[in-house]
Amino acid sequence: MPQTPDTPEAPTPRPAPATGSTPPPPSGPACPVPPRGLGDRLLCAALPFVESLRGYSLQALRADVLAALTVAVVALPQSMAYAVIAGVHPKYGLYAAIVPVIVAALWGASRYLVAGPTNAIAMLLFATMAETVINGAPLSTLPEETRMAYVFGVAILAGLLQVGMGLARLGELVHFISHSVMVGFTAGAAVLIAVGQLKNLLGVSIGQAPTFIGLVLSTLRHLPQTNPWALGTGLFAMAVALTIARVHRRLPAAFLAVAASGFAAWALDLSAHGVKVVGAIPAGLPPFSLPPAPDAQVMRDLFMPALAIALLGVVEALSIAKTLAGARGEQVDGSREFVAQGLGNIAAGFFSGIPGSGSFTRSAVNFVAGARTRFAGALSGVITLLAVLLLAPLAAYIPIAALAGILMIIAWGMIDKHGIALALKATRADRTVLLATFAATLLLDLEKAVFVGVLLSLVLFLRKVSHPLVTRMDTCDSPELQGLPAGPCCPNLAVYSIEGTLFFGAVDELEQRLYEYEDFGHRAVILHLRQVHWVDATGVHAFQQFLRKCQRRGVALVLSGVKPAVRTVFERAGLVPQLGADNMAETLSDALALCYRRYLKGAVCDACKASNKGRCRREHHAGNAGGPDGAVGPAVAAEAASVSDRPGGVGRA
Incomplete structure (x- = not known):
């Protein structure tokens, strides 16, 4: 939150040099932690400053x-x-x-x-x-x-x-x-x-203006009635305050300026010249x-x-x-x-x-x-x-015009440039x-x-969070996936990375982006949810709808990187049984290996048919993927761990 200085001489907060050998008492909580008993708890609740007296x-x-x-x-x-x-x-x-x-x-x-x-x-x-x-x-x-x-x-x-x-x-x-x-x-x-x-600085009397514009216009109309003694007093106070603040910031500039103006008002009998005083x-x-x-x-x-x-x-x-x-x-x-x-x-x-x-x-x-x-x-x-x-x-004896001059300086100091x-x-x-x-x-x-x-x-905040970041990562030149052991450079597979809070206001945007996969004829879709920290019932419903759509089209859906809190919501809402617990992978590497081993085995795309003698270029990755049904083997696990530890690696994205 911004800080609003109240006067121009406000110093910048910084730790004061220690004086003496006794360190400052810790501020911490006012009450002992943990409280020593019911009496201590009641005392701390009613009189929190009592604890500060101990060791004072x-x-x-x-x-x-x-x-x-x-x-x-x-x-x-x-x-x-x-x-x-x-x-x-x-x-x-x-x-x-x-x-x-x-x-x-x-x-x-x-x-x-x-x-x-x-x-x-x-x-x-x-x-x-x-x-x-x-x-x-x-x-x-x-x-x-x-x-x-x-x-x-x-x-x-x-x-x-x-x-x-x-x-x-x-x-x-x-x-x-x-x-x-x-x-x-x-x-x-x-x-x-x-x-x-301005009216106090100029020494003029202006009625109550209902609006800011009205106040400005009323002040301008009364300019010819300016009291030069009042204006001079206000400018004098401003000059003294600014000079003292410039010479030595630790001196109480406003106090000294007001005191000097009060002395001048008493010595010169400024009230006789129409200068209003505090009274x-x-x-x-x-x-x-x-x-x-x-x-x-x-x-x-x-x-x-x-x-x-x-x-x-x-x-x-x-x-x-x-x-x-x-x-x-x-x-x-x-x-x-x-x-x-x-x-x-x-x-x-x-x-x-x-x-x-x-x-x-x-x-x-x-x-x-x-x-x-x-x-x-x-x-x-x-x-x-x-x-x-x-x-x-x-x-x-303090002139109102002097206080107005000090307030002019305060107003300038309030503006956080x-x-x-x-x-x-x-x-x-x-x-x-x-x-x-x-x-x-x-x-x-x-x-x-x-x-x-x-x-x-x-x-504006709700508008921002209602647009989750959904990124397609299934291109051969995706820098995030270059080092993964089973990169998705395959037209049969789509990978989406989702970031944000999936609540009711964000669901429409999520659905629009996810349904783009229909245009590409994929056989498997991975949703990487490592950057999804919270999901509500509407968000779960969107995932269920997407899962049913995938199932109707014969497309496998795999979730990766699901945080424990989000997984708990999925389990309570019944999404995990519908999806299948084995279709939830810890890392993106595991999800890719699972798809190639279980869902894309034997599925050769046109590019591989034309350039790789009819064999899938990723089959050897599936071979390293380990046991039956896509269980992740040691080779993939070792490679995924090495990628996760690299700067920018997404194994733990």
Whole structure:
């Protein structure tokens, strides 16, 4: 899955140099394997982080605290910026970087992943508020207290869906969302973020535009009203962030740029020049919040946005967790990470936060800064809380235009240029999915754009697997068969190699290719199935139909290279008794020898009659084939084994 950087200064994840002599604790499963008893199993299920406390050293604590400090410095400006993207007060982004981050880190499957607000989830939330109608009015137009109650409800509903998916062990389903879907979605979201923040960068007031095109046109109409002080503030923040990132990538460029802009706003009294500022943020613990009372109609209205947030959130989190774990040669339990992300979003709903997911930037910073355990992520939430308690009054001076400038840089960093180039150059299906998802992101509701991309990926995937590769190998110049002891250079014999999954959608293509043999008058047909890994009832029925057709025409059918799982299906469906167990060969060499010995003995083709004095050129191979009825002898077995060991040999194809 593609990684979506949240800020331009996101470092490339790489193993951090070891500090001290104590190696990092293994991440592995949170619970002992095997569990030591019922008590351990219950404890690990309820409190998986307890196992990480065993053997937790002072050195590990020191490393985790340093990593957490670094992450918190990045998280503070990011969280406020993503709240602006979502269309809510920046304080709700800060609240989402506290309790939800702690919960997701403690219950998660990765010791590096840091959750919280992200750009893609913020865009989905913004679209949800713009498009959801409550009591005849768009959610975004309701009073803040009422509006935020529904936002908290979306967070809780998304979290419940994620927990449910995790408990159902659906962690592997994220693989159905292709790389091209994520690249197209993040590129479209980046464009939406950039265009949506132009009004804040320019310092103009623009009403709610129902469509992307309408937003662009409305922004162009308001260009003459640009506030030069606001524009200058935003450009100043962008220049500071880009300069710091260029000079030293380890410095928190976004944090320093926002701090410098806030100082400038205070020193120059920019609010007197019409520059909007964040305003007061309560210096205290995140307030406890409750969603609105359950209502069937509201639940229906919020279900699809919550499902889109849940799905996109787990894809983001799991792809990031697997990337960082892979750098250490570790594994991640996807289903457990589903549960952790769900618990984090539920916590966000009850502690005044917006929904979130795993952040690539903050996770990468945590990784590079030398985090040892899951407690680094949890400590970053604690440090963010301390910052809110101590620095909240200073945040009131941060200009909205400065946050807009930082978001412009973030939007550019979101675009996966390499991923776009790869998808455009790869296959037509990848190009189609990429462009369709990108267009849907701009033109449709964001949650619909995610589902459009997923659905299109599945349709194209099914279309691809519904065309099994059926290759005729019965030509004298077939390079795959040159070294076999009984090559099929004989017009009386046809050999087909079949590759793919033989399910109901692939049967028509299979039947069309197999029935071509009727045009050549063969006496025996070999189906080489070494690359067939799965077959369903419809596929078995197709083989039975083909067998009956062969039997009516007096043509022998032999199967070779059948995998054990496929053979089991054949046996249960009754195909093996119909075919005859002795007509199933282990290797292609054995199948060829069997056909020449049993079914083609004495059958001389016109070519052999004309060029070999009426004798079959392959008879001597049958002589080496061994015992009666085509039992494979030692000569054939030895030759087949030698061919199987050659590069490109098909004895074990």
